[in-house]
Amino acid sequence: MMSSFPKIFVAGATGLLGGQIVRALLDQGAPVRALVRPGTSEEKKNTLMRDGGLELVEGDITDPPEQLAEAVGDAMTVISAVQGGPEVIVDGQANLVRAAEKAGAQRFIPSDFAFDLTKLDDGDNFMIDWRRQAATACAGSRLDVISVLNGAFYEVMTGFMGLIDWQQATLSHWGDPDQPLDLTSVPDTAAYTAAVALDPAATGTLRFAGEVMSMRQFHDAVQRGSGRTLRLRHLGTADDLRAEITRQAALTQNPFDYVALQYQWCMVTGKAKFDSLDNARYPNVTPQSLTDFVRATTPAH
Ligand SMILES: NC(=O)c1ccc[n+]([C@@H]2O[C@H](COP(=O)([O-])OP(=O)(O)OC[C@H]3O[C@@H](n4cnc5c(N)ncnc54)[C@H](OP(=O)(O)O)[C@@H]3O)[C@@H](O)[C@H]2O)c1
Incomplete structure (x- = not known):
């Protein structure tokens, strides 16, 4: 059966x-064409191909635009969920936009998926700077660029960010424990992105959060979900965190060593906090609570 949705390309x-x-x-029944890089394992391809309705096409977003345009084909919307350095996030995405224009696509959703990057300044977070540079590089495009923002992933807040130490039974944080934070799970971010992509009226920047909660409430939810008691450790003020970032930056050539702290600074200062949410636009998406997420993902102890 023909889908009623126009084709979506996903990098x-x-x-x-x-x-x-x-x-x-x-x-949602949308036809999808997914870009996979040459050399992608059969296992990864098979995982993607598990569901019907998916076309795989080989390529790289840094391919020449003519070649990449062929990969985009007859897709109307191009979604980028790539990750990488400036060659991918800035130059690669600008190249993808050129290819999408050539192919005749109409809309582009860039790989933003963060807190409110429109409110940040250069230097606050180098990975977010690249995303704003990509937006500048794409600004002259005739494509409608739609940015999807989701705050921080639950998966990142309970993992990569390094806040929780299950062995020591602590949850460590910087800044005001009552500062509200925007948080969303990866699957819910994906569900909102799909809803935006399939919504012909969507435009501009759309902001979503599964939970808006303070660090104190986050601590409660993690304890409730895990059934564990964690001591809440206050590491210092937001200014102390800024000083710690400066200290670490002087010690390393690798900014990835302190990027988790830069993400935390953007959040705990409230600087990258959403002023409003667009959740109500898509009532069919019911985001998971952080407590339920932690209950489902915490390793047994
Ligand atoms: N808000 C948050 O808390 C949060 C947390 C994490 C990520 N994010 C954002 O979510 C987005 C996706 O991140 P992720 O964690 O899902 O990334 P990921 O798991 O590292 O996946 C990156 C994807 O980009 C592809 N890719 C990289 N370079 C490419 C190129 N030159 N051409 C084509 N494809 C390329 C990779 O392909 P291969 O498999 O071939 O390498 C992979 O499919 C990023 O914008 C990231 O910043 C947000």
Whole structure:
């Protein structure tokens, strides 16, 4: 049966978020064409191909635009969920936009998926700077660029960010414990992205959060979900965190060593906090609570 939705092209489909976006689009019955890089394992391809309605096409977003345009084909919307350095996020995405224009696509959703990057300044977070540079590079495009923002992933807040130490039974944080934070799971971010991609009226920047909660409430939810008691450790003020970032930056050539702290600074200062949410636009998406997420993902102890 022909789908009533126009085709969607997804770059970054083998990634954490991109794979979930593909799944969420297929769940809605949308035809999807996913870009996979040459050399992608059969196992990864088979995982993606589990559901019907998916076309795989080989390529790289840094391919020449003519070649990449062929990969985009007859897709109307191009979603980017790539991750990488400036060659991918800035130059690669600008190249993808050129290719999408050539192919005749109409809309582009860039790999933003963060807190409110429109409110940040250069230097606050180098990975977010690249996303704003990509937006500048794409500003002259005739494509309608739609940015999807989701705050921080639950998966990142309970993992990569390094806040929780299950062994020591602590949850450590900087700044005001009552500062509200915007948080969303990866699958819910994917569900909102799919909803935006399939909404012909969507435009501009759309902001979503599964939970808006303070660090104190986050601590409660993690304890409730895990059934564990964690001591809440206050590491210092937001200014102390800024000083710690400066200290670490002087010690390393690798900014990835302190990027988790830069993400935390953007959040705990409230600087990258959403002023409003667009959740109500898509009532069919019911985001998971953080407590339920932790209950489902915490390792047994
Ligand atoms: N808000 C948050 O808390 C949060 C947390 C994490 C990520 N994010 C954002 O979510 C987005 C996706 O991140 P992720 O964690 O899902 O990334 P990921 O798992 O590392 O996946 C990255 C994807 O990009 C693809 N890719 C990289 N370079 C490419 C290129 N030159 N051409 C084509 N594809 C390329 C990779 O392909 P291969 O498999 O071939 O390498 C992979 O499919 C990023 O914008 C990231 O910043 C947000």
